[in-house]
Amino acid sequence: MEYPGLLRYRGARHDGRCTGLLSTGETLGRRKGLWLDPGWYAARAFDRPAKECRRMMLSRYLEPHLRTVLTALGVDPAHPIPIEVPRQEGHGDLTTTVAMSLARPLQKAPRQIAEQIAEHLRTIPEITSVEIAGPGFINVVFDRTVFHQILRDLDAQSDAIGRSHIGQGRTVNVEYVSANPTGPLHAGHGRNCAVGDTVANLYAWCGFSVTREYYFNNAGNQMNKLGESILARVMQQLGQADWPFPDDGYHGEYIAEIAAQIVRHQRDAFEDLPAEDRHAFCRKAGETWCFASIQRTLERLSIRHDEFFNEDSLYTRGNVQSVIDALRDRGLVYEKDGALWFALEQLGNPQDKVIVKSSGEPTYRLPDIAYHRDKLERGYDLVVDIFGADHIATIPDVLAGVQALGFDANRVRTVIHQMVTFIENGEVVKFSKRSGTSFTLDELIDEVGADVVRFFFIMRAVGTHLEFDLSLAKEEGDKNPVFYLQYAHARICSILRKAADLGVSLDHATDVSVLRHPREIALIDLLGRFQSTVERACDQLEPQSVAEYLRELAAAYHLFYHDCRILGSEEPVQGARLLLADVTRRAMQNGLAMLGVGAPEQM
RNA sequence: GGCCUCGUAGCUCAGCUGGACAGAGCGACGCUUUCCUAAAGCGUGGGUCGGAGGUUCGAGUCCUCUCGAGGCCGCCA
Structure with missing residues (x-):
């Protein structure tokens, strides 16, 4: 039993081990809630702890050294090593709080432990500086060559940037x-x-x-209602105006359309049927029509089961x-x-x-x-x-x-x-399937486009009520968050086109050690976190974190673009920056592909 | 009656599983283009993280209670 505790209803993100609904409670018997049986545990996609799933490339240059020094200090090898990206600038490239978490087991002051750890880290050539701050944070600054290596590693992944093998050999x-x-x-x-x-x-x-x-059900009560509704419309269209429409029937326009198709193309077949078989005939016609409609809509969103x-x-x-x-x-x-x-x-x-x-x-x-x-x-x-x-x-x-x-x-x-509310011009758009005032997914795609539909529906945490702002979604300009990402991609493509026009080709062997500008380093650092972001989003079933990451990536690229001239810079700066831009392009393209959003080459 | 989810800036929401002075976009105000796409970038203003207790060296994050919004269940799926 990996995670002892009782299972109960819980929120998605409060517990590191699962998303959606079920998680392990840690304090037995004290909480109210819907208790399930002991021995049921939150399902996990991966065997390894979540902490490791979100390990970023940069931490590979820190974690082994920390493990070494902790072992020397006699720390239990199972003790977790929390490595974080500092929120605040000036707190280094990475931070570890491990000294504080060790204070109790080692019976020592956190800063004293931190000092022992720092002493060891300072001997590592790739680590430029180690500072101890506050109650025991250890802030680490890496030599810039570390980032250059990360960029080369990413470039070597070709078009597979962001891809992970963590689920290799497993089926879902x-x-x-x-x-x-x-x-x-x-x-x-x-x-x-x-x-x-x-x-x-x-x-x-x-x-x-x-x-x-x-998964679908074509045999239930609702399907009977559908059949009765269509039958009523058929009979009405065939002249029996007083044919009763069923209570709780389906009122949508599509019912009349299905009926019209039957009248138009299958009238003889229908009329030859004994009365008691006509309902089933209509139901089957309805099922066929509805499935075709659903499939067409899904196809527009590039969804294929x-x-x-x-x-x-x-x-x-x-x-x-x-x-x-x-x-x-x-x-x-x-x-x-x-x-x-x-x-x-x-x-x-x-x-x-x-x-x-x-x-x-x-x-x-x-x-x-x-x-x-x-x-x-x-x-x-x-x-x-x-x-x-x-x-x-x-x-x-x-x-x-x-x-x-x-x-x-x-x-x-x-x-x-959670459920979705559609807002247009500040007002709630009502829709109801049965009353006939339906707002179909097709109409939504018509209005805002498939890319916007897919992005808007996953850009918020799945557990929160989603407000879908149609006015914002329809904007084809800078206010629309989808275009912010797509524009970054298109901008990179534009540069690469222009470079090609100028006879400058992408050189994967170019000297990237000239990349030292803070914007360049920040972009590389972020690119190095792409794969772990994807793994985490998958493990936690939180697709919105990929959208959030791509927004950050686009912002980091725009900053880099703004501050660092690419074309026309002296070599090898031009070549290195071009390579960085191209790696960013591949990451952005893959990220958008995960979300099912297109990556236009020009806008 | 029982249960679930959500309350973070004017609006919509992030917040990396407990870390350093709380972030972004939009809206408001001001600025940047002889220069690779200004669909961009920069700056200013804006928050007692619904409220009250508690655990902890440390809480937006965990616990208890409470207020508010939405939803579900108690022979419809």
């Missing part, structure tokens, strides 16, 4: 979108689409073998029944009030839940458990769900189910994203 299934075929995707679906696809991309960039899956999983197959293949049987074998189901209950309290969850209603119909959690068991049986090392906040309550039940069936719930990770 990411399930997202998963909208039922009862209508076109609405604007609010966009967040699930963008977050899910970006998460899948991040896994891919971290070396995982990724399967993108879409590998697998489409039909919930109905869980019934036809007997998976649902076998879940009931398996749970019954374990004494975890019982009958009460004519319904079948899942004894969740026995598993430490707060209440038992119904899995088969007194009507004989299963509740959603039963097929959900069967579905997750199926995914785990398919052998994925990791099964990731992207859910909206309205599904938050289902997760503990599902996890309890798969755990009870003998699977490791650690293999299931969940991203819960």
Whole structure:
């Protein structure tokens, strides 16, 4: 057991080990909350601690030396070595707080420990200065050659800058979108689409073998409503004006359009059907139309799934029944009030839940458990769900189910994203699927473009309510954060084009030791943190940190560009700066690719 | 009744898992282009991090309580 403690509902970012929903509580029994069973632990993408996932290139020049000196001081090798990027300028290139964290175990004053560590670090040729500040911070300044080496290392990665092999040999299934075929995707679906696809991309960039899956249900009550709604419109269009429209039916314009298509192209087939088969005919026509619509929209966002999983197959293949049987074998189901209950309290969850209603119909959690068991049986090392906040309550039940069936719930990770509010000119834009005043994802893409849609939906932490400012999104100028990133990329491309025109070609063997300007160093330093940022974003399931990083990268490049003349500088300065610009371009291009955002070569 | 998430600058939000005087974008005001894309850069103003306690050498970050906003559950998915 790597992380002892009880699992409970928790926020995403307060606990280093997981994102989304579940984390380990550290103080047993003292907190309120929804407690789950001891022995359930937050799932982690990686075996190594999160601290190491975000190790940046620069810390490779510090950490081994710290480890050496700590070992000499008799420190437990398991003691973590916190290395940080100082927030404040003048506090060095890197800072470690390890002396303060050792004060207690070593029974010594932090500054005294710091002095011993500093003494050793000062003997390292690559370290220019070591200062002890405040209560025991150790601020380290590196020789500039360290940054030059980092730049050369990055350049040697060619077009793979940012790529990681941390997930090599492992498989992950990411399930997202998963909208039922009862209508076109609405604007609010966009967040699930963008977050899910970006998460899948991040896994891919971290070396995982990724399967993108879409789960749907074409057999439920909602589908019947869709069929009835279409049938009503067809009959009305065929002249039966008084044909009743179902209560809770779908009012969207697309219903009339589907009906019109049936009337136009399949009228004979429809009219030849016996009355009792017409509903099913309409339902199937609706499903086909809706899926085609959804696929078209997803394609516009460059989203392509590998697998489409039909919930109905869980019934036809007997998976649902076998879940009931398996749970019954374990004494975890019982009958009460004519319904079948899942004894969740026995598993430490707060209440038992119904899995088969007194009507004989299963509740959603039963097929959900069967579905997750199926995914785990398919052998994925990791099964990731992207859910909206309205599904938050289902997760503990599902996890309890798969755990009870003998699977490791650690293999299931969940991203819960909050709802989206659309704002235009300071006012909330209302949309509702059933009332017919829908605001479709297609319309949103029409209005602001696919790049903006994808970026806006992932630029905020998944756990926070997202305010989508349509006015800002429509701006095609400097106010729009997407263009800030794309402009940086285009600007670099422009320079490279111009350099080529002047007969200056990129020389990977150029002498980069002339790069000494603070803007140059800062840019290299930031580039050296790209890979660890990606790894962290993947591990923590926080795609917005990549967006935040790219904003910083663009800013660092613009500063460099502003202060450091590239073309026309004397060699080897020109060549070195051109190389730095090109490495930045590759990082920006890859970063935007992870987000599914285009990297234009000119704007 | 129970539970979850979120409260940080006028607005929208970051904040690297507990570190040094709290950051960015937008908005406001002022400035920079004979010069590689000004879709850029620089400066000024703006915050008792919802509130109160607590743990700690140290809290926006962890704990308790509390106020506010949104959402979920108690045989719809």
